[in-house]
Amino acid sequence: MGGSYGRTDRPLSASLAARVIGDQFPQLRGLEVRPFGAGWDYELFTVGGGRIFRFPKRARARAVAPARDRDDADRGRRARADGARFDWVGQPGDWFPYPFNGYRMMPGAAADQAPLTDPGGLAADLGRMLGRLHRIDPALSPPTPDDWEHEPGAEITAELVDVADSVRPLLAGDLLARAAPYLAGDVPAPPAAGPASGLWPQAGRPGWPGRTRSAA
Structure with a gap:
């Protein structure tokens, strides 16, 4: 991992x-x-x-x-x-x-440890799975204890800054530009839908090469 x-x-x-x-x-x-x-x-x-x-x-x-x-x-x-x-x-x-x-343990290798012979195919598989996941109605999920997801986002903001160096290389083009203020700690709290929220439908399209230059 x-x-x-x-x-x-x-x-x-x-x-x-x-x-x-x-x-x-x-x-x-x-x-x-x-x-x-x-x-x-x-x-x-x-x-x-x-x-x-x-x-x-x-x-x-x-x-x-x-x-x-x-x-x-x-x-x-x-x-x-x-x-x-x-x-x-x-x-x-x-x-x-x-x-x-x-x-x-489930059989197989973790995606970050398996030989990457077909990046586009892996991205498409992940995109399709994440697309199905993100189409699930959030209202079906039980409420969190003490309604913590509506608390101020100071802790999340601090943790984003902590992992910024690991996250930046994973983002390209417009996604990196949109994420930059959050990774720098310049925004008080992250949005309900993060900069990558529009990525999954694109990743599920046939032929997508595994990277994007735009979140659109």
Whole structure:
């Protein structure tokens, strides 16, 4: 996976993750635990090479996790995309204060690790899947705890600045120009629809080469 994004209020090492997992799932005790990657809300560790355990990085991510897990499964079904099925559900404990979960690794290679022999084909596949995903009515999603998505966006703005150097090379032309103020922290809060929101329908068109010079 890519780099670690988003702040954490509970740093987690591989040895601590192994202790947390082993305490709650004795059948996994003694298996090698290694860092796998991190996203905005979660840190991930492999367990025994064939399992991934996912730990919330902060209290807000933990509050959203149960609804997000249900929502992810529903969106995956609607987008006709395979997704993880949680086989282990951990509870808060002395060593880690938030619920966490684990699932068996899906076969294949992550898109950022697989040989890129057909960039246009990969982009078209991703575009079609994301297009289906973004056509799902947001009203079908459950409300988030404490209605947090309507809070001021200062935290999101700060996190965008933190990852700006990783994001800029991924954007081209007009998309980069439109995103620049947000990546520089010059805008108080990001818009409801980000600069890349118009990209997916274009990416799903046959023959799209995998990059764009315009968001239109």
